[in-house]
Amino acid sequence: ETGVTQTPRHLVMGMTNKKSLKCEQHLGHNAMYWYKQSAKKPLELMFVYSLEERVENNSVPSRFSPECPNSSHLFLHLHTLQPEDSALYLCASSQDVEIYNEQFFGPGTRLTVL
Amino acid sequence: AQSVTQLDSQVPVFEEAPVELRCNYSSSVSVYLFWYVQYPNQGLQLLLKYLSGSTLVKGINGFEAEFNKSQTSFHLRKPSVHISDTAEYFCAVSDPGGSYIPTFGRGTSLIVHP
Numbered sequence: 001e002t003g004v005t006q007t008p009r010h011l012v013m014g015m016t017n018k019k020s021l022k023c024e025q026h027l028g029h030n031a032m033y034w035y036k037q038s039a040k041k042p043l044e045l046m047f048v049y050s051l052e053e054r055v056e057n058n059s060v061p062s063r064f065s066p067e068c069p070n071s072s073h074l075f076l077h078l079h080t081l082q083p084e085d086s087a088l089y090l091c092a093s094s095q096d097v098e099i100y101n102e103q104f105f106g107p108g109t110r111l112t113v114l
Numbered sequence: 115a116q117s118v119t120q121l122d123s124q125v126p127v128f129e130e131a132p133v134e135l136r137c138n139y140s141s142s143v144s145v146y147l148f149w150y151v152q153y154p155n156q157g158l159q160l161l162l163k164y165l166s167g168s169t170l171v172k173g174i175n176g177f178e179a180e181f182n183k184s185q186t187s188f189h190l191r192k193p194s195v196h197i198s199d200t201a202e203y204f205c206a207v208s209d210p211g212g213s214y215i216p217t218f219g220r221g222t223s224l225i226v227h228p
Contacts, residue, residue: 043218105157
């Protein structure tokens with residue numbers, strides 16, 4: 001257990017569906033991250049939040065919409081996804097982003113878009 | 115921007131044999147270097163990190179890595195592997211002069227055979 005939980009662990013959705021991924025950290029960290037992990041590709045950083053404010057957005061399509069209501073929770077809202085969006089979506093947290101701090105990862109949500 | 119090259123996508127090895135997983139990064143300026151491990155159906159877990167000081171870094175589970183600035187490498191080694199070491203291993207680099215958020219390589223799948 002890393003102190004970062006993600007739900008659901010598996011999700012299958014059609015291209016017209018709307019769904020949300022949830023991440024919760026119990027570590028008292030101030031920074032949270034969404035990553036996309038596709039087979040045999042480098043981990044892709046999608047979004048970074050620091051103290052509930054988005055500090056980085058790496059040219060992610062608008063069909064992915066993050067939300068950080070407080071420092072413990074992070075959501076990724078999904079709508080009108082494409083089959084190529086099928087991947088493992090990982091959430092991570094760290095104490096903060098201003099200096100080096102170890103990232104702690106959740107187990108991920110395996111997303112399949114039909 | 116930093117980039118990370120993991121030359122081997124898959125490394126098969128027999129139990130109790132030594133193993134080396136290779137990692138090269140793009141820049142010769144000051145860097146922070148990391149190795150993460152991902153066991154099946156789990157998120158990433160930090161194995162070890164180099165921030166400064168001794169170039170030989172020891173991590174968890176008997177792994178170690180050596181920072182070689184002239185060759186811009188940070189290879190991971192273990193003198194005797196176990197079946198339980200079967201996992202995906204990711205090398206990552208961050209630039210302390212820029213963003214502390216690491217850039218990840220594509221990963222190396224270590225497969226330990228009995």
